[in-house]
Amino acid sequence: MSGFDKATLERHGLNDEEYQRIVKALGREPNIAELGMFSVMWSEHCSYKSSRVHLRNLPTAGPRVLQGPGENAGAVDIGDGLAAVFKIESHNHPSFIEPYQGAATGVGGIIRDIFTMGARPIALMNSLRFGELDDPRVRRNMEGVVAGIAGYGNSIGIPTVGGEIAFDDCYAGNPLVNVFCLGLSRADEIVKGVAKGTGNPVYYVGSKTGRDGIHGATMASAEFDENSAEKRPAVQVGDPFMEKLLLEACLEVMQSDALVGIQDMGAAGLTCSTCEMGSRGGAGIDIDVTRVPQRETGMTPYEIMLSESQERMLLVVKRGREREVEEIFEKWDLHAAHIGEVTDDGLMRVRERGVVVAEIPTKALTDEAPVYRRPMETPKYLAEVQKLSLPEKPAVADADAFHALLASPAIASKRWVYRQYDHMVRTNTLVLPGAGAGVVRVKGTAKALALSVDGNGRHCYLDPYRGAILAVAEAARNVACAGGEPIGATNCLNFGNPERPEIMWQFARAVEGITAACTALDIPITGGNVSLYNETDGKAIYPTPVLGVVGLIEDASQVLGRSFRKAGDAVVLLGESRQELGGSEYLKVTQRIVAGEPPTIDLKAERALQRLLVATIREGLLQSAHDCADGGLAITLAECAFGTGGIGLTVELPAVAPSGAWSSTATLFSESASRVVVSVARENVAEFLARAAAFGVPASEIGATGGARISVSINGRTAIDVAASEAETIWDTALGIFFKQRAA
Amino acid sequence: MKFAVVVFPGSNCDHDAYYAVKDVLGQDAEFVWHKEADLRGADVVILPGGFSHGDYLRTGAIARFSPVMDAVRKFAAAGGPVLGICNGFQILLEAGLLPGALLRNRGLKFRCEHVHVRVEQTDTPFTLACRPHQVLRIPIAHGEGNYFTTPDELRKMEQNRQILFRYVNESGVVTDEANPNGSIESIAGICNEARNVVGLMPHPGRACELAVGSADGLVIFESVVVAHARGALTAGSASA
Numbered sequence: 001m002s003g004f005d006k007a008t009l010e011r012h013g014l015n016d017e018e019y020q021r022i023v024k025a026l027g028r029e030p031n032i033a034e035l036g037m038f039s040v041m042w043s044e045h046c047s048y049k050s051s052r053v054h055l056r057n058l059p060t061a062g063p064r065v066l067q068g069p070g071e072n073a074g075a076v077d078i079g080d081g082l083a084a085v086f087k088i089e090s091h092n093h094p095s096f097i098e099p100y101q102g103a104a105t106g107v108g109g110i111i112r113d114i115f116t117m118g119a120r121p122i123a124l125m126n127s128l129r130f131g132e133l134d135d136p137r138v139r140r141n142m143e144g145v146v147a148g149i150a151g152y153g154n155s156i157g158i159p160t161v162g163g164e165i166a167f168d169d170c171y172a173g174n175p176l177v178n179v180f181c182l183g184l185s186r187a188d189e190i191v192k193g194v195a196k197g198t199g200n201p202v203y204y205v206g207s208k209t210g211r212d213g214i215h216g217a218t219m220a221s222a223e224f225d226e227n228s229a230e231k232r233p234a235v236q237v238g239d240p241f242m243e244k245l246l247l248e249a250c251l252e253v254m255q256s257d258a259l260v261g262i263q264d265m266g267a268a269g270l271t272c273s274t275c276e277m278g279s280r281g282g283a284g285i286d287i288d289v290t291r292v293p294q295r296e297t298g299m300t301p302y303e304i305m306l307s308e309s310q311e312r313m314l315l316v317v318k319r320g321r322e323r324e325v326e327e328i329f330e331k332w333d334l335h336a337a338h339i340g341e342v343t344d345d346g347l348m349r350v351r352e353r354g355v356v357v358a359e360i361p362t363k364a365l366t367d368e369a370p371v372y373r374r375p376m377e378t379p380k381y382l383a384e385v386q387k388l389s390l391p392e393k394p395a396v397a398d399a400d401a402f403h404a405l406l407a408s409p410a411i412a413s414k415r416w417v418y419r420q421y422d423h424m425v426r427t428n429t430l431v432l433p434g435a436g437a438g439v440v441r442v443k444g445t446a447k448a449l450a451l452s453v454d455g456n457g458r459h460c461y462l463d464p465y466r467g468a469i470l471a472v473a474e475a476a477r478n479v480a481c482a483g484g485e486p487i488g489a490t491n492c493l494n495f496g497n498p499e500r501p502e503i504m505w506q507f508a509r510a511v512e513g514i515t516a517a518c519t520a521l522d523i524p525i526t527g528g529n530v531s532l533y534n535e536t537d538g539k540a541i542y543p544t545p546v547l548g549v550v551g552l553i554e555d556a557s558q559v560l561g562r563s564f565r566k567a568g569d570a571v572v573l574l575g576e577s578r579q580e581l582g583g584s585e586y587l588k589v590t591q592r593i594v595a596g597e598p599p600t601i602d603l604k605a606e607r608a609l610q611r612l613l614v615a616t617i618r619e620g621l622l623q624s625a626h627d628c629a630d631g632g633l634a635i636t637l638a639e640c641a642f643g644t645g646g647i648g649l650t651v652e653l654p655a656v657a658p659s660g661a662w663s664s665t666a667t668l669f670s671e672s673a674s675r676v677v678v679s680v681a682r683e684n685v686a687e688f689l690a691r692a693a694a695f696g697v698p699a700s701e702i703g704a705t706g707g708a709r710i711s712v713s714i715n716g717r718t719a720i721d722v723a724a725s726e727a728e729t730i731w732d733t734a735l736g737i738f739f740k741q742r743a744a
Numbered sequence: 745m746k747f748a749v750v751v752f753p754g755s756n757c758d759h760d761a762y763y764a765v766k767d768v769l770g771q772d773a774e775f776v777w778h779k780e781a782d783l784r785g786a787d788v789v790i791l792p793g794g795f796s797h798g799d800y801l802r803t804g805a806i807a808r809f810s811p812v813m814d815a816v817r818k819f820a821a822a823g824g825p826v827l828g829i830c831n832g833f834q835i836l837l838e839a840g841l842l843p844g845a846l847l848r849n850r851g852l853k854f855r856c857e858h859v860h861v862r863v864e865q866t867d868t869p870f871t872l873a874c875r876p877h878q879v880l881r882i883p884i885a886h887g888e889g890n891y892f893t894t895p896d897e898l899r900k901m902e903q904n905r906q907i908l909f910r911y912v913n914e915s916g917v918v919t920d921e922a923n924p925n926g927s928i929e930s931i932a933g934i935c936n937e938a939r940n941v942v943g944l945m946p947h948p949g950r951a952c953e954l955a956v957g958s959a960d961g962l963v964i965f966e967s968v969v970v971a972h973a974r975g976a977l978t979a980g981s982a983s984a
Contacts, residue, residue, distance in 0.1 A: 150854050154885070155795040157756020241754050241798025331777075333753065422856045422885040424950050424957075425793075427760045432957065441955070443763070556955070 003029040012039035013222065018370055025364035033302040033350065033358045037365065040215065040268035040306055041275065044532050047369035050498035051530045054511040062524035064487050072113040072193055072263060074526020075185070076488040078552050080445045083187040085119035088127075088180040088453065088492040088548040090531035094235040095177040099144025103177050104152040104238040105310050110181040111158060112264035112313070115247050118191035118254045119183030122428060123440045124153050126163040126179045127453040127492070127546040131172025133409050133738045138167075141175055143739065148238075149179070150420040155240035156247065160421035161429050161438030163453055166410045170457070173536030178492040178529075180453050180548040184442065191254055193263035193273075195316045195342050196281035200260055202274075202340040205329055206246050206312035208295035212236045213269070213308025223497055223535040242311040249332040250313060256328065258321035260342075265312040271305045271365070273314040275348045278362035284347040285362070287340030288354065301350055301357045316342055376508055377501035385462055388582050388596030393661035398634075398668055401590045402720050405631045405669070406638065406727060408589045412734035413642075435643060436562040436626065437482040439553070448556035450484030452476075452549050456630075457542030459598035462583045464506045464543045466598050468513030470673055473606045474629055475549040476521055480610040481625040481676060483560050483617035484551020489518060491528040491547050496540025498532045506543040507532075514545060520603035521610070523549065560617050562626035564640050564647045567706030569623050570685045571640075571651055574609055574692065574699050575675035577633060579656045579666040585630045586669035601673040605697070609674050612695040621680065621688045628675035634668035634720060636677050638710050641724045642731060648724040650711040651703030664714045679705055745972045746772040748786030750816070750832075752807045753778065757793030757829065760949040765790075765965050768952045778810035787977065788825045788869075788968050789816055791832025793885070793947060803846065803888050804834035813839055825869040825968050825977055826941045830886055833933070833943030842936055842943045843901065844893035850926030854887040858958065859924050861909040861932045861946055862916050868939045869971040870964050871908055879916040880909075880960040882946040884924055889945040891927035891934075901934065909933035909944050940977075 009019055012035060022030050022038050030038065044050060060068040066083050067075035073087035091106025107124065114121045126149060131138035153160045158181070185191075195202070213236040253259055261281065263273045270292065278285040289304040299307075315336070317325050322338070329336040343349070348365065350358040361368075396404070405411055418433035430448055431439040441448040454475040460467030476486040491514060496503040518525055534541045553559055581587055582596020616622055628636040633653070641648055655663045656670065680688050685701065692699035710727055712720040747765045751758045758775060766773040774784060783789060796807035807813070813835075820826045820841055828836040836842045849855060858881050863874040874880075893901070901907055909932040913922040923930045925945070933944025948961030971977055 147853075154854055154856075154887075155754070155756075155798065157794060239798070241795065241800065244754055244756065244795075244798075419857050420854050422854070424856065424883050424885060424947075425756055425760065427763060427950050427952075427956050429957075430955060443767075 004035065012036065013043055014039055018042060021370060025368065026360065031358065033305060034360055036302045036306050037271045037358060037360060040271055041365040042369045046268050046272055048530055049370045050372050050374050050532060051507065052371050053373050054508050057515050058511065058525045059515060059519050060524055060526065065524050065526060066187060067190060067526065069527040072116045074488065074490060075117065075190055076526060076550065077187050078447065080447065081187050082442065083185050083190060084449055084550050085114055085117045085183040085185055086181065086490055086548065086550055087113050087527050088178055088490045088546065089113065089529040090492050090494060091177045091179065092174065092494060092531050092534055095145050096173065096175055098235040099141050100148040100151065101237050102235055103145040103148030105236050106177050106179045107149055107152040108238045108240065108243050108310055109266050110179045111156065111243065112266065114181045114183035115250055116191065116193060116262055116264050117183065117185060118189050119185035120251060121158045121181050121183040122426060123182045123438060123451060124158050124160040124179065125438055125451055125453045125548065126160065126177065127455060128163065128165045129171040129176035129457065129544060130167050131169055132167055135172060138172055139738060145175065145177055146417050146420055152238055152240045154422040156244045157425050159423045159425045159429055161423050161440060162433045162451065165414060165417065166457065168457065168542065170541045174534045174541045176494050176544060178546045182449065182451060182550065191259065192261055193277050194261035194281040195277035195285055196283050197260055197342055198344040200316050200319050200342045201322055201338050202285060202287060202342060203315040203317055203336045204292055204312065204339045205315065205334055205336040207239060207242050207309055208293040209304055209307045210295040210309050211299065211303055211307060214303060214306045223533050236308050236310045239311050245332045245334055246311060246313055249329050249334055252328050253325055256324060258318050258324050260316040260318055262313060262315045265314060267308065269306060269308045275362040275365040277314065277316065278348060279366040282346065284343035284345040284349065285340060286343050286349040288351040290353050291337055291339040293335065293337050301352050305350060374498055374504045375501045376505040378505055379502035385595050386597050390662060394665045396590050398665055398719050401586060401669065402634055403730060404589050405585060405635055406731040407734040408585060409735055409738065410585055411631045411635055413732045414735060415732060416736040416739060430556060430559050431482060431561050437478045437484065439482050439559050441556045446555055448553040448559055450479040450482040450551040450553055452478035453546055454478065455544050455546035457544040458594055459583050460510060460544060461542040462596065462598050464509040465513040466601065468510040468545050469517040469601055470598060471545055471547045472514055472517035472521065473601055473673060474627065475547040476523060477610060477627045477676065479549050479551030480613040481560065481562065481627050482551065483553045483558050483614060485614045486521065486523045486549050486551045486610065488526050489523045489547055489549045491525060491545055493528065493530045494534055494541060494544040494546065495532050496535045503540060510543055510545045517603060521607055554618065558617055558620060560622060560625050562640060563624055563643045564679050564705045565623040567647055569679040569681055569705045570701050571649055571703045571705060572678050572680055572699055573675065573702050574678060574697055576672065576698050577656050577667065577670060577675065578672045580670040580672045581666055584632065584669060584671045586632065599671050599673045606674045608696050609676065612692055612697045613676065616688060616691050621684045621691065623679040623681055625676055625678045628677060629671060632669035632671050634712060637712065638727050640677055641710055642728045646708055646724060647705050648707040648709045649703060649705050650707060653702055653712065653714050655715050664719055667714050668719060745787040745969060746774065746785065747788045747790060748774055748776045748783045749790045749792055750812055751775050751777055752796035752810060754796045754798055755792050755794035757947060757949060760947065761790045761792045761829065764949040764952040768962065769965050769969065771969060776812060778812045781811050781815055783815050783819055787972055789819055791828040791835050793830030793832060796831055796835065803831060804838040807835045808839040817841065820941050823938065823940050823977065827870055828943035829947055829949060830945055833945060836941060836943045841941050842934060843897050844891055846888050847890040847892050848888050849890050855924050856883065856885040858883050859946060860912050860914055860922065862912040864910060865905050865908050868908060868935050868942055869968045869977060870942045872967040873963050873970050874967065877916060879912060881958045882948055882951045882961045884946045886945055889925040889927065891931040893928065898929065904937055906934050906937065907931055908935050908942060
């Protein structure tokens with residue numbers, strides 16, 4: 001029988017069995033501070049206890065990988081002695097409870113993960129999911145999230161260079177805020193979150209510790225109900241100015257070689273950073289909470305160890321070099337507090353005024369956390385939703401459907417969003433948001449890096465395995481369309497309650513899909529984040545794995561965008577179109593149907609397509625390239641004409657089989673995978689088509705750029721014929737209209 | 745010639761400006777930390793954009809108390825060219841080196857995008873190389889760029905030809921639609937009476953290469969290089 005009552009254990013998210021494990025690990029009953037520390041470290045958020053057995057199978061190795069999963073972020077070699085350091089992380093739960101601060105601190109957290117590795121953060125991206133925008137609560141939530149991302153990223157001066165947003169009712173009570181950050185470091189100067197060297201001092205630097213965010217990690221490991229708003233005190237408040245100072249000061253300290261290891265205090269705060277650093281170094285850590293700078297009075301060791309106050313870092317410094325490090329922080333008006341020492345006993349020892357108040361083996365909190373192989377079961381809904389029975393004929397004319405899709409928030413221009421983000425600071429942004437993958441150049445080299453974050457919850461709902469494959473493929477394809485060779489990926493896995501066998505099955509299948517796709521496309525996963533319990537009142541979100549892919553562009557001057565460049569170029573479609581309306585934006589928007597199977601994909605064909613793009617962009621054969629995704633070929637073609645100042649297009653498409661009432665609709669709006677629309681200067685067409693044939697990629701010249709209209713015919717019959725400017729206005733203004741944007 | 749790029753805590757366009765003058769233009773440049781009392785013999789001073797001290801109070805309100813600002817004041821008083829970009833402009837206003845104030849954008853949201861500005865005067869060290877009424881495509885990135893001043897002050901500024909840049913459309917015409925933040929008289933940038941201190945909201949440092957979308961901003965920095973070569977700068981390398 002435990003020394004704590006059931007209610008106390010429940011409040012700490014621990015069950016009886018887990019409590020017994022704690023007693024065994026300690027050889028005695030824990031005190032309340034120790035119970036709190038176990039509770040946060042063994043929470044789903046910190047321990048990955050439900051997901052770990054599945055994540056083990058992800059491909060994480062590759063010749064370029066400098067740092068795989070397990071550190072604060074992953075790193076890949078990009079040549080010139082440099083490393084790209086990147087990671088994606090979720091801040092879903094806090095962003096529902098307090099949208100501005102939830103999203104802002106999500107940005108702050110991922111930036112810390114990157115500079116903790118010794119890398120200067122150079123670009124941010126985000127992947128967002130909200131409910132449908134006709135709900136005013138959803139609009140308010142989205143406005144807050146976007147403002148929070150802007151407020152933090154703009155202030156700290158890291159450009160937000162792109163991202164993606166999708167909308168569905170299932171996210172109304174569980175918005176997703178996934179933030180990706182990319183940094184650059186010297187390949188041989190990657191810094192680790194490790195504590196070693198007995199007697200080395202442990203420093204705390206940054207914001208003072210308050211009572212905010214206590215049990216944030218535990219909150220992120222539970223479902224929501226109608227009382228969730230009461231959890232608002234568990235959301236922290238961000239201070240981007242403090243983080244800017246920390247960022248600059250820490251990078252300066254790292255230049256000095258006085259540093260042993262460093263880690264940010266994110267989820268589970270001081271507890272997590274101390275025990276993880278100790279565990280990685282096989283060492284112990286002995287700290288005194290009395291020496292931790294506090295912003296409130298009367299804080300208990302329990303509160304100090306569990307606080308999730310933002311903008312705090314933990315450093316282990318070489319003994320004898322303390323003054324040097326302190327001086328750097330003083331320059332930035334930061335106070336580095338010496339709170340303890342590294343020990344050789346492998347124990348996490350916490351004192352208050354010298355008296356030991358907690359003593360736990362660091363491994364017990366980290367490596368020895370419970371691992372569950374939770375039961376799985378094929379969801380009952382699946383067979384039902386995979387059956388797609390289309391009405392006899394489409395309910396709306398194709399031209400009307402085209403307009404409706406242009407105005408659909410998922411497809412419409414996100415300018416209303418990204419113009420709130422500073423996307424140009426640091427003057428590296430080569431492709432502006434809304435024009436393709438985000439591309440940042442690497443100053444001092446000829447190179448650039450292309451970035452894309454993608455996911456499709458609807459596809460994964462209909463088939464998590466195939467949906468996950470499609471997400472990997474799309475992210476990599478987007479990067480390839482800019483000319484980037486995909487060299488590494490990070491994933492953010494957003495799912496419901498893993499204790500439900502159907503959710504666990506979705507999770508396992510999605511991870512299998514990512515594994516299959518990353519293996520086939522030769523893209524290592526270097527880290528990521530799992531967000532479970534995305535449910536409100538028992539209703540889960542769509543399973544939503546989001547992939548962030550980094551691509552290397554050898555010659556920054558060859559970077560490609562998606563927009564046509566001039567009139568008279570050939571428009572070439574790469575890949576094959578099939579009748580694949582299952583899970584499409586078309587069915588959702590025009591028929592209110594979410595059903596069918598997501599598009600099929602052949603990963604060999606996908607790989608050939610991406611290689612063709614990277615090779616021919618490098619050879620300068622292409623003028624533009626745009627991935628064919630949401631809304632199908634019709635929308636993709638239109639988007640190529642947008643932002644060009646009026647370059648239209650005329651194309652003729654063969655109808656996809658089988659013929660019938662749905663044939664032209666499927667030709668226009670099917671979301672068949674592995675397709676890209678490119679434009680090619682006349683003189684290069686023959687050579688490009690020959691290259692495509694050599695790579696085994698189906699390529700057909702479907703028309704030409706030019707004129708002021710978007711004109712698409714199928715088997716000789718006009719299907720869409722609209723002024724490009726009219727289509728662009730619909731697409732450009734649709735999102736802003738939801739927010740009653742004033743004309744200014 | 746030598747540029748000093750002042751770095752306040754929270755400056756984040758310091759590297760934009762430094763890169764523009766050093767790497768694109770090939771001039772000497774040095775960062776000067778805000779706690780320093782001396783501008784190290786610089787010929788031009790740039791106060792870059794960013795969020796000095798987090799801008800938690802009024803923008804620029806704390807930065808004006810930095811030790812370096814005494815040196816900047818002396819440098820400006822001696823006729824040395826000073827350019828404040830975005831947050832740097834806000835700091836110059838707070839420091840009283842330029843007239844007026846910057847309010848929150850009328851749309852109440854941060855805006856980052858390319859805009860067009862028209863050069864209204866070409867007899868300052870930062871517009872010397874511009875054609876009269878030249879239209880420049882330069883990005884803005886601010887939440888508080890809505891320029892405001894009193895009618896009396898505005899009249900005085902117009903008489904003295906202190907309005908250097910206005911937001912215009914692509915064809916160079918002032919319209920309400922082309923005004924991104926609600927600035928009075930579409931004002932995007934101004935100078936002091938002596939014409940050596942210039943502040944503007946758009947970021948010329950982010951428009952110095954076609955690779956990043958526009959090279960129209962380069963002429964602002966080239967102007968001061970030309971001015972220096974002509975010996976038109978009275979302060980020159982006066983130690984301040």
